[in-house]
Amino acid sequence: MFGWDVEKGTPAGTDTQYYMCRLRGSDVAAIGSPPPTKSPPAWTTYVWVDDADAVAASAVNAGGSLLAEPFGSLDGGRMAIVADPSGAVFGVWTPGAHRGAQRVNEPSAYSMSFLRTPDPEGAKASYGSVLGWTTETFGPMLLWRLPGYVGGVPEQPVSREVVAVMACAGEGEAAHWRADFWIADA
Template identity: 40%
Template sequence: MGERDHYEHGVPCWVDHASGDPDGAAAFYSVLLGWETQDTMPPDAPGRYLMCTLDGKEVAAISTQPMEGVQPAWNTYVAVDDADAAAASAAEAGGTVLAGPFDVFDAGRMAVVQDPAGAVVSLWQAGVHSGAALVNEPGSLAWNELTTRDVEGSERFYGAVFGWRTEAMEFGGGRYFTWYRRGDGTPDPETAMGGMMPMDGEIWPSDLPPHWMTYFAVEDADATAARCRELGGAVAVAPFDTPAGRIAVLNDPVGAVVSVIQMPAA
């Protein structure tokens, strides 16, 4: 099992879904991925924050989007040792601090930053909540991927903020990059932090902004895509095979985009 109770600096650690309809999102993902949900906010709170669990382990959250006119989305959080220092590094590297840093009760301290190309990512300094307690198992977080039109600028920004580096590979006739963590200039053992997909070519709509994509592991990508349709969602990209596994891109019923991946058999 991919159980986790700690995340090192620079490791994606958590995801949450924000929309104007958290109950609708919770109903969808509870069936699609087998989650149970429980609201963690006080009854008089202006918004909801539904903790999603799988076999009793926290895997993600579903929340109320606090700002009007913001597209529903899955948000990626990266673990940092010091949220204030990481936010300052993001600003120095050309990014924009959109929110925080601020404390989230005793759970941790966070900030929301936008990279120079426009993708938004959250910084998480753990308190009592370190992040997802289960990963890389069906129904849990499996991968985080930056989709961007500025590969070189993204390499500089995320390298400065998280100490990441990239390795390139050929993928589907184009390029794909994997993020790795490095320390003090020397690469750590080859542990992938996530991916980066260049928005090259006409396949990418011109009005699609750079973003971080969330991937959840599933037992059967085709069955999950079919179930998504039954639950009122849509399949944006039909299941297809990759060296990493079989992938589908889904639109949930409240308007967010998410990917699922069926890992290769061991």
């Protein structure tokens, strides 16, 4: 579907499975064994942070839950899996040798993360406190911004400080993060 090359990256002697997905030789995603949480299988949105341990602790102090204690990912970096106060699961990542996706915002690559939550006001407070994100109204949605961040592509219709999107969850819909991928021809 995406035209990715998939390479097994599981280190010898480990019980988990891990695969790097590449597009034209560059990392675009990874697929691995599910984390030790009760979450259903899904793409995990990871947020690049300076200190995964401190941000995981901050998420818990803001009313969230720690689902996977901070741990080192070989020489790749340090990560933790947390849930916000509404239960939306995301990862925090402090890079080491692995810097994350090398291709974004182009066809067949990751383009944006989208939070669906029954409590947008609570999410604004939580992510603002934990990650320093602010919001901006964009039609029926809110755009998450990180002041000083420059991402995306120059021709996108929103500020390049935008790091994610949020909308109110539908009736009975659980809070969750969704990873969106750019498709050239849907």
